[in-house]
Amino acid sequence: MSKGEDRNLVLAGTAVVKVAAFEMSRPPYRCEIRLHAELDDGYSAYAAQLPGVVSEGETREQAIRNVTEALDAALRTYGEARQPIPWRTPVEPLAEGEIQTWIKIPLPNP
Helix, strand or coil, X not given: CCHHHHCXXXXXXCEEEECCCCCCCCCCEEEEEEXXXXXXXXXXXXXXXXXXXXXXXXXXXXXXXXXXXXXXXXXXXXXXXXXXXXXXXXXXXXXXXXXXXEEEECCCCC
């Protein structure tokens, strides 16, 4: 794998997700992902630090992969518009039944 390809891969729990390539000079951002098991099977997932980034999947891995892609799209949109990323700090405490995991994702240049 070439150096250029490597920076476009994101470790998402146990899944590796290819995200869009954009120029980045900063190290990847470590983002908290929270999962919740749904009553009718599957999982919902959201980025704890960035409001509005949500997704779902039939398995934990699929939900993590899907929310990682949603987070990548949101970050690219902020970067292309040259808008600041509205990170939520501090994050809310884990809700009952939520599962916490972390991903690393590239950030757009300021």
